[in-house]
């Protein structure tokens with residue numbers, strides 16, 4: 495597999511090696527790109543195709559995203575973006591969010607569903623903030639037993655084992671319709 499940006503008419507593979515797939519055409523000699531996009535050469539099926547940029551949605555500065563926490567470290571979390579401004583995305587890009595300035599030990603834990611705002615793109619990394627009332631954890635479970643939790647002021651309490659834990663909760667925490675499909 496190899497990926498690079500193409501423009502319409504770009505040669506992407508020889509027809510001796512690959513068949514023309516999505517968003518490409520075959521000029522009798524070469525498989526060429528029919529659209530701007532990302533070249534995708536599937537060496538197993540021998541099909542060359544172009545992934546259209548519409549499917550490669552990258553959140554922009556100011557966008558509100560919803561995603562699942564892929565990694566939680568002491569001063570930051572990494573989040574796999576699932577929704578951008580309420581719309582599902584298949585590109586599964588990751589953004590990082592600093593949690594250093596929040597006076598909480600557990601801002602969000604791995605697999606929590608969080609909502610964040612994109613603040614900048616720096617060195618190829620998408621940075622987001624969680625430090626606004628509407629931003630934060632939308633869904634989480636008990637760290638001890640995996641049980642359902644309920645909000646207690648700015649903490650959460652497990653309905654199974656009564657473990658009390660902290661998170662940076664969104665003001666939308668607990669509302670089940672946070673994702674509008």
Ligand SMILES: [Zn+2]
Nearest residue numbers: 636639652655
């Ligand atoms: Zn529990």
